[in-house]
Amino acid sequence: MSFIIHVNNTPIEAKEGEILLDVLRRNGIKIPTLCYMPGFTPSGACRLCVVEMEGKRDLITSCSYPAEEDMVIKTNSHRVMKAKKSLVEMLLSNHPDDCLYCERNGNCELQWLAEEMNIKERKYFSEKKTDKRDHSSPSVYRDPAKCILCNRCVRVCEEVQLVTAIEFISRGNKTTVNSAFNKGLNISSCINCGQCIMVCPTGALVDISHIEKVQSALTGSKKYPVALVSPAFVASITEQLNLKPSDKPAGLITAALHKIGFKKVFDLGFSSDINVKLEAMLLKERAEKKIKKPVFSSCCPAWIKYAEEFIPEMISDISIAKSPQQILGHLVKNHNNVTPDDPDRQLYTVSFMACVANKFEASREENTHKGISEIDATLTVREFNKMLRSFGINILRLAPEKFDLPFNSGSNAGLKMSYSGGKAEAVALELNNIINDTKSNIKFTPPKNPGSKKEVKVQIGKQEFGFAWVSGIAEAQKYFDELKAANRTDIHYVEVMACQGGCAGGGGQPIHWSYEKPRQRKKSAQDLEKNIKIHSPSQNTMMEEHLLKFFSSGDDLKTLHTRFKKREVLK
Known part of the structure; x- marks a missing residue:
């Protein structure tokens, strides 16, 4: 039911049950807030959203006061303006x-x-x-x-x-x-x-900023800096600059990084394919052994740390595949894939991610090989933007350049991993390629229901596989409890992302508080997917050749595996 309220001598329409702040903002009236966040129960603690209501002695907080029929509101009276200014002055x-x-x-x-x-x-x-x-x-x-x-x-x-x-x-x-x-x-x-x-x-x-140590590596004579660019990072820059796939955003980023001083720029989509393939192989192996518990994804370092701290009993069911960041870091620093132009220079790997948890992941002891870190530094989208400004680079005026060999191509699985649900779909498609063949298609249709938890059942070969995905740790924990309480055996794979919306809402993205931004980045990623001709890891011949060359035995492949441990922390 709709009704009329009067704001600054102007009648505007409000809906029953609507909070006054939402009504005002919907009608173009700017109301400042500091404590208010959409989707959370309002507290009115900061009181910056106060307005004057006829018939009320005190100013009311618009973020927590419901709209009422025929109420008369003033948002810019002298009393209101003075109160807001005093609050900011006291802060x-x-x-x-x-x-x-x-x-x-x-x-x-x-x-x-x-x-x-x-x-x-x-x-x-x-x-x-x-x-x-x-x-x-x-x-x-x-x-x-x-x-x-x-x-x-x-x-x-x-x-x-x-x-x-x-x-x-x-x-x-x-x-x-x-x-x-x-x-x-x-x-x-x-x-x-x-x-x-x-x-x-x-x-x-x-x-924690890594800009200074990266700049030191770029300008020094002892390091050979190599950039590893995440598809989620590309999708974020695409959305931020309002680019189209035809603008070749990955090429613009590559050109900018070359101009900054990176000797090589590689596509993390390459290692995303390896990660997806490893998890699909693990899923097939567990299905053949008739293991009833689902496999949980391992690509989100924040989710992994949560599991280690709060639910260590689930560690045995988490995929042992390293994350794409760590896989490519390992490939770059081993097997003589990349050779510095000067033998006195050391390889220095810098990943470009939409996540700050990757900084923690790079520091984990498990992610070193023979005492050498696989990733030396991690830069977020925010840090990349700062570096562009400090180097005086206008990325929109650059000519796109291709990623460098040998890690210059990935399927669209990497872009799928940039949003919630995409990784589960990529694993399902790759599992089908392993069990059937690359010419066999399956229908993976995400449900339309709202919320952060979704499930899909897919017939692959002679077995029906259940795939689920969930984002946001609170939603994830709720889902884990549901699986355990119902003793469900129809779900075989669960994609878990700590941030709502997946990496599209990651902690390394440009500062915002909006549920709309992750959706926009997801759309950017899906638009970019359409321009990639390789649709699954099995179709990535360069990746397959690389695995055959360096990981022909099971023991070799174990270097792409990781381990997790129970963590004792202050709670």
Whole structure:
């Protein structure tokens, strides 16, 4: 049912049960918020969304107040404007004066609000926060001095990811957001997904930057820098720059990286094919042995860390295949695939990902070979954008270049892995190629039901296989509990992505808080898929030849396998 409310002397339409903030924004009225996030129960804690309502003595928070028929609202009265400005001024009273050096300079919500409200000087003074900075994590850097207690990170970590690595500690003006016992994120239950970074309005939470050490490798004489570009990274840049497949976004990225100074630029789609093939082979093997438990994907490092910390009993059912990042890192640094032009130079591998958990993954002991890290540095989409600016490169004005040999081609499986459900489809198609042949087609039709959990049954050969995919740790844990409670044996493969929407909503993407962005990146990935002629790993002849050449025996293939372990952390 619809009804009319009056806002700033203008009648506008509202719907029954609609929150006032949604009504105002839908009608083009800008209302600032700091604590509010779509999809979460509103708290009204920051009070920046206050409006004046006729008949009410106090200002009301529009994010938590329902629209009522014939209500009269003022959003820009003197009283409202003064209240909002005072709130921002008080937030600034103990905020550090280091905007020029802050990671979020120019992309800070508090900075935007101060500018919009014409705050030109510090009106209130308060004691600066002295909590120590936390750079113990390989992925996430925390600066408590910049925290404005908006509660966004706490809610995402607890409600979406079920991890609760950070929470409110103490009371009153001593309240802080901190990890357990203030011992550092590295020994907390943090899974390095980076979703807290995505929702933080200031620079209190940012990723651990690898830019400086990469630039050092690029300009030094002792390293031979090699770039490994993820298909999810390509899809993100495609969406960000509003490119079309005909613009050859992967070629533009390759050209930019060559211009920056990388000697070789490789396609992580190549190793994505290997990962998919290994998991399809494992699935076939388990089906032949009539193992009733499903195989769980292993390509998401944040999901893997969650399993190691919270559900170690599931480790034995997780795929042993290394992630695409680690597979290609291994291939580049071994088997003499890449030879530096100067024997005194050392290979230096840099992966370009849409994820901050890959920084943690690269640091794992299991991902070293003979004491040498397979990946030396990982850069996110945000870091790549900064490097382009620092090198003065306009990527849109470059001529596309091809990936370098020998890892220059991948099927569309790599792009499928950039969004939730795509990996499951890629494994199903490859399993069909292994059991039947490459000319045999199967129908893999994702269900239309909303939500982050979906299932598909596919007839492959003489057996019906059940494939499922889920994104967001809370949804994943709920699904695991359902499988266990019902003792289901009809699901054979489960794709798990820690971030909602998969890598399209990863913690290394450009800062946003919108469910629409991951959908747009998924569409970009699917558009790019259509332009790739190789439709499955089995059709990737270069990848098949590489496996035959270097991994002819089962023992050789084990170097592409990894292991997981139970982790004891502070919870």
